[in-house]
């Protein structure tokens with residue numbers, strides 16, 4: 269604790285509070301699913317560094333690729349080509365949904381979301397953009413105009429990008445049309461059609477952007493018929509469909525991308541987070557006939573496609589492919605889901621367990637169904653004390669996102685779920701959970 273505390277004090281002196289971390293520990297080493305803090309305490313990391321380390325910390329094949337690239341050169345910018353970056357793009361297009369075979373590399377999720385908006389507007393000649401309420405697409409001004417996972421992220425940044433409209437996300441546990449009791453009637457699709465009838469003409473809509481599995485906004489997969497319907501609607505009106513797979517991509521759902529799990533192919537897809545195992549890289553992917561209409565100088569980047577990051581991306585894809593980690597994700601995901609659903613029966617604090625592969629949300633609710641935010645904070649702390657790192661999400665921060673590396677072993681998964689169960693027992697047996705210990709960061 270002493271070394272962590274000292275680091276925390278130094279960090280607080282030098283960083284704005286906006287640069288916050290979920291947990292007040294400083295890590296000294298990371299390997300696979302485990303990290304060690306500066307005081308020597310070991311943790312199982314089921315946050316995957318914010319859904320980035322899909323194959324764990326310091327994966328050997330990624331390090332090997334990076335070490336081979338480093339002494340040769342580390343940067344090419346937009347000045348000349350290099351083989352590593354071309355190879356990474358070629359390899360990426362072997363795992364993307366059918367037809368998405370051209371790439372623009374950038375550095376972060378928000379940056380490729382911006383790129384997707386620009387591409388859609390440029391190619392379609394239309395201005396309108398539709399996103400879904402509850403979605404998270406990033407923090408830059410264009411991306412935050414789409415983001416509505418919480419109004420806190422938008423507060424004091426207005427005016428935001430004009431001609432952006434929000435339709436209800438098909439968040440089934442909180443169905444905006446109350447379908448929980450009556451069964452799904454795909455009212456969310458009807459809600460979108462209403463938007464097109466009353467608020468913006470479909471002829472003016474460049475693109476509809478959606479996270480096929482809602483991430484930061486609550487870890488909730490969209491129902492399959494909704495995404496199929498969305499595809500049909502976009503085709504009918506010549507609207508480009510963008511899947512933001514920044515969080516759900518790179519094996520997280522048990523397929524390379526959730527689009528493949530659903531069997532729905534978007535026109536444009538954003539990829540980031542897990543693509544290079546922690547090295548900064550993101551990719552905008554689309555069809556040749558769309559990308560081909562985006563001329564030189566219409567977009568650009570200095571660092572996007574950095575050869576060291578691209579070497580890491582090659583190592584990441586090879587590790588997932590050759591290590592059969594998609595299969596591991598599906599198997600471990602099914603085990604985790606079964607155990608968590610068992611815990612739901614024992615702990616009324618758990619209102620819902622949902623997800624795909626190893627992208628699982630555990631929503632905590634009070635007896636009256638209201639969000640159990642304080643209990644969730646407490647649960648995170650109880651887990652941390654016991655050596656398990658997990659994080660939360662949702663507008664009320666009452667949803668645990670269970671996102672271990674997809675390379676997690678059966679024994680590690682059992683250990684993580686044992687700790688979680690013990691921590692749940694501690695929280696629910698603790699009596700008053702309305703006033704948690706203050707946490708670092710907002």
Ligand SMILES: Cc1ncc(COP(=O)(O)O)c(C=O)c1O
Pocket residue numbers: 376377378379381404405406407479483484512513514515516540541
């Ligand atoms: C779905 C989605 N899109 C975009 C972003 C923004 O990514 P970044 O933080 O790399 O800008 C995130 C980040 O969490 C995300 O989950």
